[in-house]
Amino acid sequence: MTRRTDGDQDVHPDPEERPDGDRTFSALLEDSTEDLYENAPCGYLSTLLDGQIAKVNTTLLNWLGYQRTDLVGRRNFSDLLTVGGRLYHETHFAPLLRMQGEIRGVALELKAADGSRLPVLVTSTVKTGDDGQPLLIRTTVLDAHDRRAYEQELLRTRREAERERERLRQLTTTLQKTLLPPALENVPGLDVAAYYHIASVDEVGGDFYDLFPLTAGTWGLFLGDVCGKGAEAAAVTSLARYTLRAAAVYDPDPAAVLGNLNTVLHHEYNGTDPRFCTVIFGLLTPDDEQGGFRITLAGGGHPPALLLRADGTADYLPTPGGQLIGVLPDAHIATTTFRLDPGDTLLLHTDGLTEAHTAVRGDRYGDEALLDLGRALAPATAQRTVTAIRDLLDTLGAGVDDDTAVMAVHVPRAGRRSPSSRS
Template sequence: MCRTGQSSDRPEGEDTASTDAAFSALLEDSAEELYDSAPCGYLSTLMDGTIAKINTTLLTWLGRDREEVVGRMRFTDLLTVGGKIYHDTHFAPLLSMQGSINGIALDIKKAEGGRLPVLVSSLTKTDSDGRPMLIRTTVFDASDRRSYEKELLRERKAAEEARRQAEEDRERLQEALAVLQQSLLPAALPPVPGMEAASHYHTASPDRLGGDFYDLFPLDGERWAFFLGDVCGKGPQAAAVTSLTRYTLRAAALHDPDPVAALTTLNTVLHERYASGDPRYCTAIFGILEPHGDTVTVELASGGHPPALVLRQDGRADYLPTPGGLLVGILPTARFTPARTTLAAGETLLLYTDGLTEARIGEKRELFGDEALRDFAAGLPHSGPQQVVTALTGLLNGFGDGLDDDTALLAIGVPAGRPDTASDTLT
């Protein structure tokens, strides 16, 4: 075992001799030999660029003899065409102004026709009066660096191509999702005699397929049906439930237009379809419109959905309560709460999904909430469903990233200018 403080097995005299020999070799290595066989290239040129001195290292890189270079070639003769242009337009002017220039990437030509990437630094030597005498230049082989840069460039181009491809794929996906989303909504609301209707669908993210839905369609020559709801979840599975829900409610309304009966039929269909696998359910409001002279009677039922908001001609905005309505499809049998109201001239029934009231606002990211929605609606001029939806669309856009869920709006009203008759009843 070797212990601290003990000498090694090599005799002390042998170490001293090796060190002395190394120093002797260094002393014998003249400055000229260091210059000539340095690991980088050296050359000195006159002010017109004529090469006056060049070391063996650089000659070896060039594949040339000293006799064919010194006094016969200029520095620019060693450069490629592009390098000559850069030398004359940038390198030489900067060197003349600054007296030195460092780390310039150029290519020099080899005798056999190849090229060598190099990094060039030059310094102007002056006499005692400051007049330039010659230019000293150092040349470093940059082959490894150039290869590394090319590899980085290839990787960057590959990354850019991958990013571009990903953006194109995302755009195609967004287009497909937008088309699919539109297929789950009516292309346009049909005109309802004696009434006005407006709708809006706000997509929180173009990368996600939402489950909000609405519709308005005729039952017979006098009555119209409408519904609005929100399927649990996002994506293709939610879209499938949305499609099934829309067609079921339409078919149920033609068979029995009673709102409670329509939601009961939907509940049975969803529960039977999804109870044995991944449970799927929704919230929904279904209603019937029936004009009576200058007013329109609205009968509706709710299955776990936020209550409809009625905007009265006198400036009031009140919720139409539908307590106790269960989510649609979650249980084999469910109770749905009916309600009734009458719309007079200048009054609007507003249906919405919870993306509106659950938007986050302010620094504390608090819920927008039901009260804020009622106050906002009460402050509107109540000039008609389209104006109400337009105002709410602006409100949704103002939430910014606080709105993280899709939101559907459906407003149905009686044009202004008719006698004022209105009443709410809960049955």
Template sequence: MCRTGDEGEGADAHRDERSPDERAQFAALLEDSVEDLYEHAPCGYLSTLLDGKIVKINNTLLGWLGERRDDLVGRRNFSDLLTVGGRLYHETHFAPLLRMQNEISGVALELKAADGSRLPVLVTSTVKRGSDGQPLLIRTTVSDARDRRAYETELLRAREEADRERDRLQRLATTLQQTLLPPALASVPGLDVAAYYHIASVDEVGGDFYDLFPLAAGTWGLFLGDVCGKGAAAAAVTSLARYTLRAAAVYDPDPAAVLDNLNTVLTHEYNGTDPRFCTVIFGLLTPDPDRGGFHITLASGGHPPALLMRAEGTADYLPTPGGQLIGALPDACIATTTVHLAPGDTLLLYTDGLTEAHINATTGDGERYGDDALLDFGRALAPTVAGDTVAAIRDLLDTFGAGVDDDTAVLAIHVPRLPGGEQK
């Protein structure tokens, strides 16, 4: 029967369309013997008896080692090819695990070449068993790990360099942070003072700041604030705010006027697309010769209210309603309040890193410490003194652990009781 034209075309479609060179290459691959593949594989192969005696080794591994086959086969053990440390590891870990598991893979070792050089390798070994289940020999594959070792070495070098750079930046951040805080608070006759700065991250400079300093005879100024943001930009605003507050207080110590001056400076210095603002509470302290203790007038620019812990054991916030962020608006509303600090009273100023800390950081439930909890804390603490107040706050922050995600500054001032507990 004759084939139709369609059938002929279909048969032609199945013809080998490869070029002669491609067919020759494919034929060469088919003729590649198993023995040749073993000898010139891209990894090393060797077989040993159960006692480690080498009975077979391929040309690839011999080339890496620079050894002759006759010098190894039947004469030396696999462990003889290892460095001293590798031999110790092989005897104490590798070989015992292989006997128990019948296979062990990807173990990093070093081989000792004939010229004394070291060759990092990854070793995989399996136990071959006979038909009766008894172990006959050990087959081992050796992979060249020089590129991997070079990569790991470079990675380690880069990691060490990054660690050194991180340490340098941390030291720089710590040094810069210290320059933004007073080295020591002024000593005020008739007043005990304590302060603390809790750093949330050693990698970044925070924006919290405080100070206590003398003004005219018999008066002292104090402030505590929190700049929005972190890092070098926040540090620049912190420095500007701190020195502006001190200079403005010398010119006009009225707390509202001091904050108004700071607001003017910030709105003029930072405007347009890069506004910078902060919350600040500023106080003016003057002794009260008639009743003892001190008068303090506080002005707040959007700052959390101060906590007053009285000598009789009560505690309440000193509200300064209506105070707006400093630097946010050209004409900020500044709220003030005046209070008498009697002997035995303690006033606590703080930044919101305290009240906004997560109390259950490990569970990640997002619950904040909050203003109510701090008020309860103050009521349980009163009556107290400045040092004990700051110590209690430090302990409280420690209980939050990683839940404190913002720097926290606290400043406590206490009017000591007169000798014998009597008040003037």
């Protein structure tokens, strides 16, 4: 029967007065402290301060396959550990326990009677007497089989992800190489150097360049940057490169070449996923009588080229107002014509260089800084110019968050010749 207080609140009845269907509650009340210790869902053991096992519960004995008499008074706790665990216990676990009085959740392995290993998590505390002096060590042992299996699965998954990432890197590197010329053409009377800086090995960039022969002793060169990264950008890059070369054969006028590329890109990518690029295209014609080259450059939304003169001056070439290639049906193309005399160097670059972050928070490298670098370098060979840019990119480090392509062409002075190269 149920007793009530004056406030009509139910109180727990005596176990003997509960219905027969509620015998579980009585069984719980009758569960002894010793039984809870012996058959707990975890292992318990107590050791003396020197590590000798003084008490161990049935759960841990069953896990390890020992009889109580095998361990109590005969073995130390460290005897149950593997060689590596014993070393860790002596050098880290035991000293920390002495200093702190408690150590929690340490992963170890126990050796079972049959030689098998049991992964466990161990927590130990030092019991002290009324005088504060340590008396013994109490240790709780949790079975870590499931956790170990989970950790191993995580490790396997991580290794597989790393292998997949490496395969992706190799694929990205291979694809990137196919978007660049295997070697720059050897132009008589001209030294050329180029460099491609990859900002991320995980994604294909959209920067591209090339130098190739045309009819009647002329040469074409271009350098550009496709919007975006990845496979989509790579497809546009490939289309742009081959379109530029084909258009230059059909009509080498730089403005016409970029106009043809604009028509192709606008036709192919004017839907829900528009694609565009910036490009600078040049037509090089050697001047056999005066030496050097006559160059016409056309710019479509691209950073202006930098001209380093033999007299030590440097300045940007005027190609203002050139519009992005592929955005509008009829893009405005800006052109300029100039001479590249002996000792002069022409530097083309993508905006990954000038938009790189510097050590000053929030600042970008910028056009003025590049112009200052050019003035400090001039006069310089193609290779020296590209090497300086490469060193600069290395100095900026992680601040260069976009791929960067640079190409320099240089007319050597009489009696000087350095090999054309591409880094």
